[in-house]
Amino acid sequence: MDSNSSSPTPPRWRKVAYGGMQPGFDDNHTDESFLEHMVMNANVVKRDILKVMQDSVSISQYLCIVALVMLVWTYTLRSTLDENSLLLLDVSLLGSGFLILVLTEEMLSLNLLFHYILNISFFITGLYVLAPIYQTLTRSISSDSIWAVTISLLVLHLFLHDYSGSTIKAPGALQNPTLTSCISLNASVVASVFIASRLPSRLHVFAIMLFSLLVFLFAPLVTYCVKKYSFRLHLFFSFALMVVTLAFVYMLHQLVFVLFLGILVFVNVVCPYWLIHIQEYKFEINGPWDEAKLCFDITD
């Protein structure tokens, strides 16, 4: 084999598969062209800590919303909130939600508004008819188990929630919600049914169900619309919400307040820092073996 290399034009090794074994080279020959087309960390995005922190505000905002819902549940179960004030709360939430939707949506048509109102009236009627069933649903189960299940369902809800968008879409939206966001939504609905079943009267059950469903179904949509409309408004709204929630939680229990504050700091400060920090361990390999990506959209 070595005699070949001394001849005037030694055959060069080529990176080809045809033509059998290349004279002078074994099949396990590896030359400097080996892995020359490998690209490392081509798609790594340099992240800015401030940007990540701003983005994480969406998460803490939703945490606050869920915390407020739980506060309302607690106060209703303690009979601090009566059904009339709950219904008032429902109506004001529905009204303000609609107002925000109307103000932020660019393409507003009378048709769409009518569609919304029709759907919501169906929804409310259905809920009112079903309220007696909800009330007696879990009578044979102890309150402690109900609270335990509710808390775990809410934790599941928070873990799987789609923080970047909204599970409930405006009619005609292109993308379908993902499986995890649907599971998350269902977990929250089941949690509200469980809590409602602990309440003394039908009207209570109806009011609290309406309240929880309004929040869980439409709060993400409303906050999403606000965020799309103006990011500054979104930040302002979130901070106001955080302050209000912290104040209410402080009034309820001090230890819970400390815990909640800790979670907010963790989500808004520690996690972004952590994300930036672990970026340097990113190791991504691309090369000719990767599946080619199509440069056009497939519309099935």
Added chain:
Amino acid sequence: MANQKHRILMVSDFFYPNFGGVENHIYYLSQCLLKLGHKVVVMTHAYGNRSGVRYMTGGLKVYYVPWRPFVMQNTLPTFYGTLPIIRTILIREKISLVHGHQAFSTLCHEALMHARTMGYKVVFTDHSLYGFADVGSIHMNKVLQFTLADVSQAICVSHTSKENTVLRSGLPPEKVFVIPNAVDTAMFKPAPERPRNDEIIIVVISRLVYRKGADLLVEVIPEVCRVHPNVRFIVGGDGPKRVRLEEMREKHSLQDRVEMLGAVPHAQVRSVLISGHIFLNSSLTEAFCIAILEAASCGLLTVSTRVGGVPEVLPDDMIVLAEPDPVDMVLAIRKAISILPKIDPQVMHERMKELYDWHDVAKRTEIVYDRALKCPNQNLLDRLSRYLSCGAWAGKLFCLVMIIDYLLWRLLQLWKPAEDIEEVPDIVQPNHQDDF
């Protein structure tokens, strides 16, 4: 050159009656190795009621192990379930070397693991490419790392595949050989007379799935038909994307210019190929692509996407490469049409005979076997340390799996000693020497 005769066990989930690149490779390689005087036994899982021992052409013995496939012709991974039967086959057939094929095959991984536990030398051939990004590939890469941690030698079908395998498994590159597939040029002969030149027929034969680029075809075919009024397409193959192609045909009213054949049995591939002038391959990923070889052997000019190992497969004057992008592919087809008059199918076929030959593949594989058998024997502790270096958690898990396998093997030796297993007498086949 030590002319040592080996006794080889080929293991893969994929074998006849299934059809594909791996199945073909194992069959032809085994046939050529038999002709070189080695003993070859194939082991695969049962297909339908094809179970037990069968003999194929040239006395190739095939064990269809009665394990049912559970998804995509793969057996259920049980880790240790196959140990007794693999041990029995290895002892019965007095095997000296185990050769596993294809990284997806669970049977192959299990067989290689057991063979290593029992101290056999093993060779592994990787026929596929894998990325590094999604969960599926991460899992597959770990499994491959586990198998290859202790493999004696590895073979890849193209240089791109070698780079990929080395990255995935962390093997030293000099342990990985590149031995391509080949094509049975006697089976894929061009038509005795050239197809007419007044219309140009472009043939596509592939499974119509996303990975084979069926969506590219949907974009490319109407455009080519618009630009070249004398071009017709013949599309052979079936799959989930067939509906999209048929929709495209309706939408652009190309019913008389795009013929959809549905699935083409392998025996009829040649007859479809020789009716065309140009072969179009639109794969998005491909380690080697035997279909291109078959088309070239039939004298067709190939147009293909430049992905994976495809650029290594044919010399530049026999193939037109394009980026996997409809615009570039249409340009490539236009270029292919312009150079078509210079292509003589018979000359192309003769060149393919020179370039690819299964006997050559078998001889090169023989060298790998010789090397594998020269590898030093290692005791369990040496091997365990190699597994341990595979990763913080995975390494310990791999070690555990191997230790249990070792203990089970020892238990099996006590329960059913090797002396109790009857050895198979060698049947000497009448040597039909056609080209040796």
